[in-house]
Amino acid sequence: MTRLFGTDGVRGLANGLLTPELALKVAKAAAEVLAPPSGNRLLAVVGRDPRASGEMLAAAVTAGLTASGVDVVDVGVLPTPAVAFLTAEYGAALGVMISASHNPMPDNGIKIFAAGGRKLDDDVEDRIEFAIAEPRLAQSPTGADIGRVRQAPDAADRYVAHVGKALTGSLDGLTVVVDCAHGAASAVAPRIYAAAGATVVAINAQPDGLNINDGCGSTHMDDLQKSVVEHGADLGIAHDGDADRCLAVDATGAIVDGDAIMAVLAVGMKESGSLVEDTLVATVMSNLGLHIAMREAGISVRTAAVGDRYVLEELRAGGFALGGEQSGHVVIPEFGTTGDGVLTALLVMGRMATTSKSLADLASVMTTLPQVLINVKVSDKSAVASAPSVLESVAEVERVLGDTGRVLLRPSGTEQLVRVMVEAEEPDLARRLAEDLASRVGQV
Secondary structure, eight states, X not given: OOOSOBTTBEEEEBTTTBOHHHHHHHHHHHHHHHSOOOSSOEEEEXXXXXXXXXXXXXXXXXXXXXXXXXEEEEEEEOOHHXXXXXXXXXXXXXXXXXXXXXXXXXXXXXXXXXXXXEEOOHHHHHHHHHHHHSOOOSOOOOGGGSOOEEEOTTHHHHHHHHHHTTOOSOOTTOEEEEEOTTTTHXXXXXXXXXXXXXXXXXXXXOOOSSOTTSSOGGGOOHHHHHHHHHHTOSEEEEEOTTSSOEEEEETTSOEEOHHHHHHHHHHHHHHHTOSGGXXXXXXXXXXXXXXXXXXXXXXXXXXXXXXHHHHHHHHHHHTOSOEEOTTSOEEOTTTOSSOOHHHHHHHHHHHHHHHTOOHHHHHTXXXXXXXXXXXXXXXXXXXXXXXXXXXXXXXXXXXXXXXXXXXXXXXXXXXXXXXXXXXXXSHHHHHHHHHHHHHHHHTO
């Protein structure tokens, strides 16, 4: 059977693959695994992004949890990191976020957090999948044992106060344009930045349930780039639909990606003595330029598999203080258990205010090497990695690049695709080597 959980929860076309019936089953199974009967009433936090199908799926999840005897705190529309924070804040046994992150509106997803707001390990997800396939036969609660639902009018205020505590000093004098992607950041992100002292210009912050990520946000940054220049702003911030990621734009309109953001924060944390063991955790997809910049700054880089939960695992294992992905998921364990785009943006602006430097100056610590990524459709992605012809081709590319570039083959987590990535000092060389290797991969 195909695995239900992907890189970040259960995701698919809402009312297509991801039906209310499936959402209810996932919720009941999650309750069975994460909130087993204990004699005490257990609590779950449920939140969502603004997409229309979230209303339907949140109702199904709430039904599944309450049918399992779990009380539900409905926090409404809030970012994913807010739901993770509130799961810990309310002492809940689990949290559920209904969101498909940066995916277009027709999609949706179910992200589950364990107690403390922590993402699930693979084995816990496997147990939930087994519970879906083989539900327990114990009698369902009835009468007063059925779970109850309550609203949480203080939820947003709690999250806003929590994130605000991460900033020391003020953002007075900074002007920021924030693209909220018509998503979960629309209400809280401008509020948080303004409370910190910044002058805020909010764009794409009128969610109607249908326009989330529609030509805006972290996957479509043209509007933000233009708006930053037009307003003469110091920077721009782009969130995705559930605000667990953040990309930036400097005052000239140039994009500052997740790697550069991590470089800015890592250098600042090293200077302040808060970068544990002077170590940054990144993924295998981070640009070689980040590794070079960190080495020159006296910072070690540890790599994890793609996905912020794998970054989190590495952070927890080593007790490290900063990690993230090129896509803009940045995790700072001191302040959160998952990627938090609003927190990340606040700390980047704090670094600008503290140093009196522009974002372009701060980001110049890193030079991004040209990177070419080609998705190759294959019949059996698991066979590619061991194919002799592919191994020979990879070795040849590595000989050509030496220590001036990098090659990476990564099977997709959800499709029969192999992602071929090549980095080199010259873009033409990176393109040629990537195309040659992709051709060989496609022949397997």
